[in-house]
Amino acid sequence: MADPIEFLFDFSSPYAYVAAHRIEGLGDKHGREVIWQPFLLGAMFQVNGQRPLKDQALKWDYSSHDLARVARLYDVPWTLPEKFPIATQAVGRAFYWINDQDVALAKKFALAAYQEYFAKGIDIRPKEVVAGVAAGLGLDGDACLAAMDDENYKQKLKDVTAGAIERNVCGSPFFFIGSEPFWGNDRLEMIDLWLEKGGW
């Protein structure tokens, strides 16, 4: 079996939002499964002493311009939410609850939650908002609400985050093909080449 593409992302990461719209196409092109794994970028930043992009004035000045340009290029709707960045515990737990039931549906949920936040600008921290996104996909909203308070899904999200830190993940989106790491939406072209050539 060829290595899958592991896709690590935070729901509050705009470049990961764009990458989420592109990664399945790349997986399909090369016959690779894509494994979606939301994690908590804020927790990773705390461990590493990193700061959110928005707190770095000059980088943010450039990045906010670049984000709009990248979104236009890939035809992804884009708005900078009023509340940004945000903690993404609730939506991350809900993702893993859905993922346990139906992997493809969890990917649809992730895209829908991303749209809610980065296309409509709606704050996705409230559990009711997250449950509403799940209900929109035919899932049981009350069960989703319960899952977000479930110790198992709290722990799952912590475990994925700890695992990402252990593998030296340093930002979002981050990808692995086997042990080969790729950081950033702008590495998707390189991943494409990597899969085409079998590495170099």
Place this chain on the structure above:
Amino acid sequence: MADPIEFLFDFSSPYAYVAAHRIEGLGDKHGREVIWQPFLLGAMFQVNGQRPLKDQALKWDYSSHDLARVARLYDVPWTLPEKFPIATQAVGRAFYWINDQDVALAKKFALAAYQEYFAKGIDIRPKEVVAGVAAGLGLDGDACLAAMDDENYKQKLKDVTAGAIERNVCGSPFFFIGSEPFWGNDRLEMIDLWLEKGGW
């Protein structure tokens, strides 16, 4: 006249080293002049409160792996110099001294100085080393040594750096096409598209 591609770089920036090998090909492809402008990344970091990549443990862990991979991809010789990063005042002043005489030769000098540092791993801080690179291109080594102590070239490098900070340059390499900013070797594909489409 179509806008040129402005190429802002620091001689101690590995991703700019790789970009320096690629940017003229991109300019040729689109009939755009490339204006090379070395500046002092360290001075910019001080103003912005940024830290060198190598001082950010996890990012450096990833980037040192990525740099070797990027260099292999573009067939650029690569070694991590023992002294890294370094202050690049001497080589920057020498560049502008040559640039005043012959713009094409200054680009050759920049590539030769980069090779000295990132292909051979030789510290290019000593003025004698820089003058040796210039002499290797048929320039007068003694005159080059004098230029590196010339107030005019000291001021020129300061002015370019101040200008970069004023234009919100936040890293190296950095590019402008008119007022449109692009940051990173990994934005060259986007610059290619930008010039092809005339923006979007």
